[in-house]
Amino acid sequence: MYILRLNTAGQPVEWLTWQETVCLYSRELVHWSLGDIIYRIHGGYNRWHGDRTIIELPSIVACGGKRLFPCRSNPTLSNYSLFERDNHQCLYCGRFFKTRELTRDHIVPKSKGGVDDWMNVVAACRRCNQFKGDKLLENSGMSLIALPYRPNAAEYLALVNSQRILPDQADYLRTQFSKNCRWKSRNRNTSSGILQPI
Incomplete structure (x- = not known):
């Protein structure tokens, strides 16, 4: 404790x-x-x-x-804290997953200038992350069920x-x-x- x-x-x-x-x-x-x-x-x-x-x-x-x-103004981003922030829910399909079944998705992909920051990442299941790939949201036909935020x-x-x-x-x-x-x-x-x- x-x-x-x-x-x-x-x-x-x-x-x-x-x-x-x-x-x-x-x-x-x-x-x-x-x-x-x-x-x-x-x-x-x-x-x-x-x-x-x-x-x-x-x-x-x-x-x-x-x-x-x-006080932390920009807390350390890790997969563990990201998945906890998003309640172990894929923010694309809305289903809940175990930690090992989730991935970190960049809303604006790194290949398109996106950064690894709390405001640009969400928890995503492997299927949704693969489907989205390195496309922007508007080009993927997908949408977020909740917006990211910095804790x-x-x-x-x-x-x-x-x-x-x-x-x-x-x-x-x-x-x-x-x-x-x-x-x-x-x-x-x-x-x-x-x-x-x-």
């Missing part, structure tokens, strides 16, 4: 391991926290008092300090950790999803915290 790191303004920044979070607590960089305690870390014993150090780690922490990373920081963090996200983390991130995000129509499986289509 990862811990969601926010900046002090409440904007999502990154996923942390419990070890990284303990370091932030030990350096007193955690300003506030939310969510349930998901780890209880036991440290050493104080040789003067005999007390044992215990650090409780919640699912969401907000940190200050000089080492804050700026904001909250959406991207949900995409890259979709199978391990906890319910309170999903709820927090969902409040910052844009109007373009198709994940707004998802809910969480309350037993596992996994975001799923309704």
Whole structure:
């Protein structure tokens, strides 16, 4: 399980391991926290008092300090995050597929000057991608069932950790999803915290 790191303004920044979070607590960089305690870390014993150090780690922490990373304005594009953004649905035929059955299609093909960017790629099944080939949409006789969009920081963090996200983390991130995000129509499986289509 990862811990969601926010900046002090409440904007999502990154996923942390419990070890990284303990370091932030030990350096007193955690300003506030939310969510349930998901780890209880036991440290050493104080040789003067005999007390044992215990650090409780919640699912969401907000940190200050000089080492804050700026929110992602252009998150890394990968097939995994692209297919998650498009809900594992071919944006040409509308059918849902497993990851291994999907491909990345460039709306404006690279051979015609298209770039490998969130706004120019969609998930496509192998059949639709082959049929479209290197043609422009208007020349292929095909159309998109939804428009591509660039995920904001909250959406991207949900995409890259979709199978391990906890319910309170999903709820927090969902409040910052844009109007373009198709994940707004998802809910969480309350037993596992996994975001799923309704």
